[in-house]
Structures are given as C-alpha cells and as structure tokens.
Amino acid sequence: MSAAEFAAAQWSRATGAGLDPHAYQRVTAGLESVADWGPAFERTGREHLRRARAAESWLSAGEELLRAARWFHVATLAPFAGADRSAAAADDALGRALALLEPGARRVRGPEFTGWLRGPADAAGTVVVVPGLDSAKEEFLDLASALLDRGLAVFAMDGPGQGALAATTAVRADYHRVVGRVIDALGVPRVAVVGLSLGGYYAAESAAREPRVAAAATVSGPFRLDWDELPEPVRDVLTRRAGSAAAARAFADQVDLAALAPHITVPLLTVDGGQDVIPGVTNGEPLARLAPHGTHLSVPHGDHLLGNARPDWLSQVADWITRALTSTR
Known part of the structure; x- marks a missing residue:
C-alpha cells in the first residue's frame, strides 16, 4: 500500500480522533512511504510540545499538549521502530494537559x-x-x-x-x-x-x-x-x-x-x-x-x-x- 493510499484509509479515523484535517493533509502529503508515517507524526507531536512550552497561558499550553497527545497516538497506527516511544509520549502529553486543564x-x-x-x-x-x-x-x-x-x-x-x-x-x-x-x-x-x-x-x-x-x-x-x-x-x-x-x-x-x-x-x-x-x-x-x-x-x-x-x-x-x-x- 502506498503512503497516499494509507493516508486516505486513515483519514476519517485521524480526523475523528481530533487531528486538524488541514494539518493532516500537509503532513501526509510529504510522505514517500508508509514507513515515513510514524516519524512524521512524531515530529508534528513534538512541534506541539514546543508550542506548549512557548505558550503564554496555561490554557494555550494545555490545548497544545492535547494536540500533541493526539498526534503521538496516531503515529502508532503504522508500524515503526519508535511506536512504543510515541505511545508513551501520547500518555505523558495527555497527563500534562489534564494537569493544566482539569486539575481534578x-x-x-x-x-x-x-x-x-x-x-x-x-x-x-x-x-x-x-x-x-x-x-x-x-x-x-x-x-x-x-x-x-x-x-x-x-x-x-x-x-x-x-x-x-x-x-x-x-x-x-x-x-x-x-x-x-x-x-x-x-x-x-x-x-x-x-x-x-x-x-x-x-x-x-x-x-x-x-x-x-x-x-x-x-x-x-x-x-x-x-x-x-x-x-x-x-x-x-x-x-x-x-x-x-x-x-x-x-x-x-x-x-x-x-x-x-x-x-x-x-x-x-x-x-x-x-x-x-x-x-x-x-x-x-x-x-x-x-x-x-x-x-x-x-x-x-x-x-x-x-x-x-x-x-x-x-x-x-x-x-x-x-x-x-x-x-x-
């Protein structure tokens, strides 16, 4: 299966999970093979972590962390060597987001x-x-x-x-x-x-x-x-x-x-x-x-x-x- 076919097959699942559809299209358009899926989605997750660190408010930081959690999770939908690392990153980002957005x-x-x-x-x-x-x-x-x-x-x-x-x-x-x-x-x-x-x-x-x-x-x-x-x-x-x-x-x-x-x-x-x-x-x-x-x-x-x-x-x-x-x- 080509990267384009895989991206099309995962479209509704990824956007249903909360990924921005325009960002999804930008990220998947640059994939040369399915093997590139995980690393590309991980990079996007890390970018949201960077934005969370640079955010001017706890609310913005929490929202960026939620976005990171989603991207890290969707990275695991295609097999790659870093899948376990990405799953752990999703778990960590969600926990940090809830600590800010829902302290209870x-x-x-x-x-x-x-x-x-x-x-x-x-x-x-x-x-x-x-x-x-x-x-x-x-x-x-x-x-x-x-x-x-x-x-x-x-x-x-x-x-x-x-x-x-x-x-x-x-x-x-x-x-x-x-x-x-x-x-x-x-x-x-x-x-x-x-x-x-x-x-x-x-x-x-x-x-x-x-x-x-x-x-x-x-x-x-x-x-x-x-x-x-x-x-x-x-x-x-x-x-x-x-x-x-x-x-x-x-x-x-x-x-x-x-x-x-x-x-x-x-x-x-x-x-x-x-x-x-x-x-x-x-x-x-x-x-x-x-x-x-x-x-x-x-x-x-x-x-x-x-x-x-x-x-x-x-x-x-x-x-x-x-x-x-x-x-x-």
Whole structure:
C-alpha cells in the first residue's frame, strides 16, 4: 500500500480522533512511504510540545499538549521502530494537559490498566471508555467530552496490549477481569462501559460477565472474528499485540459473542457503520438482536469507528449512556 493510499484509509479515523484535517493533509502529503508515517507524526507531536512550552497561558499550553497527545497516538497506527516511544509520549502529553486543564483529573492505575478519571465527584454515574486493538485513550477524547458535558464521570483507559501498555502487556479476551479491577480501583458500585472497535467486544464481554456493569455500548465492535479471513494488516497488528501468531489466532478464536449475548441482561446499544466492511469481522447487529435488551443503531454511510459520521451517532450514544446509567441507579 502506498503512503497516499494509507493516508486516505486513515483519514476519517485521524480526523475523528481530533487531528486538524488541514494539518493532516500537509503532513501526509510529504510522505514517500508508509514507513515515513510514524516519524512524521512524531515530529508534528513534538512541534506541539514546543508550542506548549512557548505558550503564554496555561490554557494555550494545555490545548497544545492535547494536540500533541493526539498526534503521538496516531503515529502508532503504522508500524515503526519508535511506536512504543510515541505511545508513551501520547500518555505523558495527555497527563500534562489534564494537569493544566482539569486539575481534578485523577490518574488511576492497576494490574493491566491505566487511565484518567475525569468529572465531578458527585457525578450521576461513571463511564469506562475502552479502546480497541490499536487504539488508546487518547483517540476518543471527543466521546469523553460528550459524556462529561452530560454530568457523568469518565474513566478513559488503556488495558492489556493497548496504548501506554502495548509494549509490556498482551491482549486478553477475558477483559471483564480487567474491568472488574478497574471498578474496584474507582471505588464505585457500578459503571457503564462503552467500547470502540475491538473495545466493543471487550465492553460486551464485560457486560455479560461482570455484574457491576449496568449498561454497555459498542461502536464498530465485532460480534465474531474469523482469523483465516482477516486482512493481513489486521492479523499483523493482532500478532504484535498478542505476542505471537499462535497467540493472535487463539485470541481471535475467542472473539465470538454468540453464547454470551443472551447473558447481557443490562441495556445494550450497538452502533455500526454501513460502510464498515472488514473481511473476517461480523459487526454488532447480531449482538443487539440476541441480547435481551439490545438496541442497534446503523449509520448507512458510516465507516469503521464512524469518523466520517460523528454527528449521526456521538450525541445519541452519549444521551443513551446517560439515560441508561442514570435510570437504573
């Protein structure tokens, strides 16, 4: 795949994650190959760090640090030798940004998870935001903002094989064990979980097996994976995040919600884009159909993660989570 083709494929995801579209075009126009992706995005992240140091106000500095976090994260979407360094830089920049912009934000760590708890101490409920295979907590800041605006507390996390933990941990299919530890660490009696891409499977699996999950939503989440049909780039990423090809295949074989769906007895919302067609991936409609209280939202023109259709689902999902979480208190 050429650099131009890769940039076009990542366009809606990158801009949906908050990158300025004009800056994205400028940076990707200068790429000669996909191998140049990571270093170019890292350089842009470092430029935002420089601007943060030179900023005349704490607000401007915080905003530049948030931009840096996004660029450092998106640098990791193509494999390169500095990917782990870039993920760590994204994590650091986000933490420094929140220290300026939201001094009440609290870093929460535990076995196989790390993240930031944001929002009021007397929030109406707490939402755990779970990223996917090659995503991280820095990618879904717009969703966190929408939930915070509705008076909820939000814990945006990296789990096994994700974000800041990608270099030291491997993906695991029994993600409810991680979510259980998160709930313990947050000290709350119940949470809603929203998962994006592979995080949608994690959210649904947790809703089926962790009784303190009171509501769950998935965005572009898989119902089932078929390793033999997955595109080679997806298998490559999964192999890196699992630690070996054998472990990746074993993980993919476990991603099947057919038996678990009837056990998701809490409110469940699945969101799919009609243009999100990935070989070897069954989307979320069967999950909503099999779950006792499932609802499916289909956006016909939406792609994977629906970065090209934010107005068609983001506010609806935030409203639904708020209603589902507060109405079952």
